Amino acid sequence: MNQPIIIEKTYKASAERIWKALTDKDQMKQWYFDLEEFKPQVGFKFQFIGQGKDGKTEYLHLCEIKEVIPGKKLTYSWRYDGLEGDSLVTFELFSQGKHKTQLKLTHSGLETFPANHADIRRENFIEGWTMITGTLLSDFVETPI
Numbered sequence: 001m002n003q004p005i006i007i008e009k010t011y012k013a014s015a016e017r018i019w020k021a022l023t024d025k026d027q028m029k030q031w032y033f034d035l036e037e038f039k040p041q042v043g044f045k046f047q048f049i050g051q052g053k054d055g056k057t058e059y060l061h062l063c064e065i066k067e068v069i070p071g072k073k074l075t076y077s078w079r080y081d082g083l084e085g086d087s088l089v090t091f092e093l094f095s096q097g098k099h100k101t102q103l104k105l106t107h108s109g110l111e112t113f114p115a116n117h118a119d120i121r122r123e124n125f126i127e128g129w130t131m132i133t134g135t136l137l138s139d140f141v142e143t144p145i
Helices: 015-023 025-031 123-141
Strands: 005-011 043-052 058-069 073-080 087-095 101-108
Touching: 005 058, 005 123, 015 087, 015 101, 015 123, 025 123, 058 123, 101 123
Parallel strands: none
Antiparallel strands: 005 101, 043 058, 058 073, 073 087, 087 101
16 A cells, blocks of 8 residues: 555546536535535645445545645545544646646555555555546536537
């Protein structure tokens, strides 16, 4: 788990559209997690409940915005209430014309989490981020052709 997870995906959507999906709490509720509040401002703290692989166990995720470059980069810490570890999730956007954008998601620091925890395994993160970026975000931001 020492290597960060890096997922890259190109969308048929503007960087502005994707940025809004990543930073507007009302839009985030439609494809990501149900956040009570979210502001893309360094130091802003947010939390949400996520479920384990069994669909029953719930984990309180505690996050804090660490870096914001409007329209281009968003980084926040990602940890679990009551568990060791603190990781970073970074979304970077690269415009490829008016209606095409590459997203690079990097999740680093996974090695700080408990090594033998059933729900906090590298493969679970890969599966989750692949679904989030490849299906949920894609379905939300892309305009059908």
